[in-house]
Amino acid sequence: xxxxxxxxxxxxxxxxxxxxxxxxxxxxxxxxxxxxxxxxxxxxxxxxxxxxxxxxxxxxxxxxxxxxxxxxxxxxxxxxxxxxxxxxxxxxxxxxxxxxxxxxxxxxxxxxxxxxxxxxxxxxxxxxxxxxxxxxxxxxxxxxxxxxxxxxxxxxxxxxxxxxxxxxxxxxxxxxxxxxxxxxxxxxxxxxxxxxxxxxxxxxxxxxxxxxxxxxxxxxxxxxxxxxxxxxxxxxxxxxxxxxxxxxxxxxxxxxxxxxxxxxxxxxxxxxxxxxxxxxxxxxxxxxxxxxxxxxxxxxxxxxxxxxxxxxx
Amino acid sequence: xxxxxxxxxxxxxxxxxxxxxxxxxxxxxxxxxxxxxxxxxxxxxxxxxxxxxxxxxxxxxxxxxxxxxxxxxxxxxxxxxxxxxxxxxxxxxxxxxxxxxxxxxxxxxxxxxxxxxxxxxxxxxxxxxxxxxxxxxxxxxxxxxxxxxxxxxxxxxxxxxxxxxxxxxxxxxxxxxxxxxxxxxxxxxxxxxxxxxxxxxxxxxxxxxxxxxxxxxxxxxxxxxxxxxxxxxxxxxxxxxxxxxxxxxxxxxxxxxxxxxxxxxxxxxxxxxxxxxxxxxxxxxxxxxxxxxxxxxxxxxxxxxxxxxxxx
Amino acid sequence: xxxxxxxxxxxxxxxxxxxxxxxxxxxxxxxxxxxxxxxxxxxxxxxxxxxxxxxxxxxxxxxxxxxxxxxxxxxxxxxxxxxxxxxxxxxxxxxxxxxxxxxxxxxxxxxxxxxxxxxxxxxxxxxxxxxxxxxxxxxxxxxxxxxxxxxxxxxxxxxxxxxxxxxxxxxxxxxxxxxxxxxxxxxxxxxxxxxxxxxxxxxxxxxxxxxxxxxxxxxxxxxxxxxxxxxxxxxxxxxxxxxxxxxxxxxxxxxxxxx
Numbered sequence: 001x002x003x004x005x006x007x008x009x010x011x012x013x014x015x016x017x018x019x020x021x022x023x024x025x026x027x028x029x030x031x032x033x034x035x036x037x038x039x040x041x042x043x044x045x046x047x048x049x050x051x052x053x054x055x056x057x058x059x060x061x062x063x064x065x066x067x068x069x070x071x072x073x074x075x076x077x078x079x080x081x082x083x084x085x086x087x088x089x090x091x092x093x094x095x096x097x098x099x100x101x102x103x104x105x106x107x108x109x110x111x112x113x114x115x116x117x118x119x120x121x122x123x124x125x126x127x128x129x130x131x132x133x134x135x136x137x138x139x140x141x142x143x144x145x146x147x148x149x150x151x152x153x154x155x156x157x158x159x160x161x162x163x164x165x166x167x168x169x170x171x172x173x174x175x176x177x178x179x180x181x182x183x184x185x186x187x188x189x190x191x192x193x194x195x196x197x198x199x200x201x202x203x204x205x206x207x208x209x210x211x212x213x214x215x216x217x218x219x220x221x222x223x224x225x226x227x228x229x230x231x232x233x234x235x236x237x238x239x240x241x242x243x244x245x246x247x248x249x250x251x252x253x254x255x256x257x258x259x260x261x262x263x264x265x266x267x268x269x270x271x272x273x274x275x276x277x278x279x280x281x282x283x284x285x286x287x288x289x290x291x292x293x294x295x296x297x298x299x300x301x302x303x304x305x306x307x308x309x310x311x312x313x
Numbered sequence: 314x315x316x317x318x319x320x321x322x323x324x325x326x327x328x329x330x331x332x333x334x335x336x337x338x339x340x341x342x343x344x345x346x347x348x349x350x351x352x353x354x355x356x357x358x359x360x361x362x363x364x365x366x367x368x369x370x371x372x373x374x375x376x377x378x379x380x381x382x383x384x385x386x387x388x389x390x391x392x393x394x395x396x397x398x399x400x401x402x403x404x405x406x407x408x409x410x411x412x413x414x415x416x417x418x419x420x421x422x423x424x425x426x427x428x429x430x431x432x433x434x435x436x437x438x439x440x441x442x443x444x445x446x447x448x449x450x451x452x453x454x455x456x457x458x459x460x461x462x463x464x465x466x467x468x469x470x471x472x473x474x475x476x477x478x479x480x481x482x483x484x485x486x487x488x489x490x491x492x493x494x495x496x497x498x499x500x501x502x503x504x505x506x507x508x509x510x511x512x513x514x515x516x517x518x519x520x521x522x523x524x525x526x527x528x529x530x531x532x533x534x535x536x537x538x539x540x541x542x543x544x545x546x547x548x549x550x551x552x553x554x555x556x557x558x559x560x561x562x563x564x565x566x567x568x569x570x571x572x573x574x575x576x577x578x579x580x581x582x583x584x585x586x587x588x589x590x591x592x593x594x595x596x597x598x599x600x601x602x603x604x605x606x607x608x609x610x611x612x613x614x615x616x617x618x619x620x621x622x623x624x625x
Numbered sequence: 626x627x628x629x630x631x632x633x634x635x636x637x638x639x640x641x642x643x644x645x646x647x648x649x650x651x652x653x654x655x656x657x658x659x660x661x662x663x664x665x666x667x668x669x670x671x672x673x674x675x676x677x678x679x680x681x682x683x684x685x686x687x688x689x690x691x692x693x694x695x696x697x698x699x700x701x702x703x704x705x706x707x708x709x710x711x712x713x714x715x716x717x718x719x720x721x722x723x724x725x726x727x728x729x730x731x732x733x734x735x736x737x738x739x740x741x742x743x744x745x746x747x748x749x750x751x752x753x754x755x756x757x758x759x760x761x762x763x764x765x766x767x768x769x770x771x772x773x774x775x776x777x778x779x780x781x782x783x784x785x786x787x788x789x790x791x792x793x794x795x796x797x798x799x800x801x802x803x804x805x806x807x808x809x810x811x812x813x814x815x816x817x818x819x820x821x822x823x824x825x826x827x828x829x830x831x832x833x834x835x836x837x838x839x840x841x842x843x844x845x846x847x848x849x850x851x852x853x854x855x856x857x858x859x860x861x862x863x864x865x866x867x868x869x870x871x872x873x874x875x876x877x878x879x880x881x882x883x884x
Binding site: 031049052053106111140149179182207229236242284 | 351434
Binding site: 193196 | 682684687689714715717718721722724726728729730731732740741743744745790793794797
């Protein structure tokens, strides 16, 4: 028999009031888990989009060779003599987007510089909410505006302009995008530290010189981000072009002609009654995939440009 | 060595140069104001154009008639009821989901690659063209899950579309609440969820509401994804009523009903060659724009009030 | 240190300054700046020394609601640079400034120094090249950067960045240069470089420097002004201020009994 030398540790009694509440603890974990599932929905949506576009496009490419898809100059999937060349839709998308950006980038940048460097606090408080309201206007209404107001107006200047054309909707889309570009670019400019402006003013620079020579270069990466956002908007915009640019695929970069964009084509097919699983049905997913790839390419290009203009304050 | 004379001669030159530079300042501020006015003017012209084209239809029959083959008799009944029901679904899918996700990301998520991943996804989703959501819904909801071209499909689609808006608004307003408030609640023995539910959500509700209103306004005006799910049809009936006379008083049949919504009805009329229908489209456009501007205006005003009143 | 008397380059006369919130930050300041001399402003933080310095190039005009009362007269032309009719831009072209923290622009070293010339519309490349070289030499930076003039200025060390800012201010041949605690963000070696540079610049122009460091004031300046709560307590030769101040408050501050 051994004698116990060491005293055994005593388990002190825990008063029930301070004991770990198992029920409460489990409940907390369950709540956290549910909240996490909600957050994961964003990831799930992204995955679903990618998987579905790829899956449906894959069936499409079982019938259509990728070479034809990328090189054929006609897009007539719904005709007897079907052609599946995406180029006419891409040209329509690029042309309308280019017109839109031709309007939105200069006006949006100038507006941002004005708001950030010139406008008084009061002007800013009035102008910014109005720009936000413009963002809230539904695009179908802008489509109406392009078709029944801007195009007739343009026809007074260019009498030969057809009722469906890329110029009118391009311009309207541009105006629609101005607030996106100006607000993101303005945020970037206002993030430039005041000490940098003081440095410029102390050299005897005017507001304009400070804005153009110091603040704009300092904010350039944010400004480029604003442009990228604008490009994504323009490329993905649907209703304005579907209503006012026409629905005939047309391999042209002439803004005075009518042409279908990728988005307009998807709308056109969806309006008809295409059987699920038909080649026409699959073709809109292939078109959607191209749309996503185009936005991806622009985003990557933007990312590279931004890296070139690296900056730290 | 600068002599007095050379300083003075220099000054005259400098002054002339400053005058030139300041003229540039002035010219630019005019151009800047004009650039911003383009947006404002467009908004104004757009509204005046819609009203002047569509005012003949501003009457109660326009709201209480079904669409018709005769433009003069056609109305918006099925469209506004449809919009209301779709928005109901959108609200109940996007709001709990978005707020929960926002709360998780701000209050619970560990700061590691996992939360980065979700964060990148939310940002990217906000930039995905709306028509792509339509494609997703067409393949997944309409055919994959067999929900058909129904109110449920449309509501869920728009719910996904505005999810990033709700998440971002939730996170931003939660971020504004100081840590001290949370510590005060923990100090009296609240659990994490109690802190979140009683305090964090309570104090950020104004900001979250702002985001929800903006998101719902966006959903109300969205057209492309709804066309994509194949909902562009002639609808001259109302879905079954959600409320019944007999028990259990609530009925979910309307969820699987066919439908039309305001922007689709406008698009439909607008794509007809007959000008008489364009008048209907203009009147619908005026209605949509008034409702969305009111919603967005409320949200902006609300945010302004919150910023002004709350100083932590 | 002061060997011969020199003409007055600028003087403030009964200067009051109010911030937009109504706070009166300067109370009746009257003092001269002698040409090609270094004048130091010392005093505890919040005493208004930086506020006073920033009046000289009308920096306060950048923020709405600030107001001046009184005069700062610049010689030889006898202009009150605070006058409403005087353009702050003109003032800043004659009086340049170096800030507390180095604030180079996100441009190359060369373009940073050339900025003032560009702002003045100088297009002649040779002239700009020469000026940039001269200014960089003047700021004792030329040897360190002559082979990488087109590198981004942010790649320089803190002390180099501050000398770059001095070169930027020098390139336009200012009549007066303002230094707002120019070494407070720098290490001791960089501080010594800047102080040496300031002494050399004294041969070319008039300098007003705010410093939180009394030893620095004693080392570099010819005249020193002690400020407290927006008032000028004492102004005199630096030697006298540090050896035999006439006011008790000054003595307390200098000996460390206060502040």
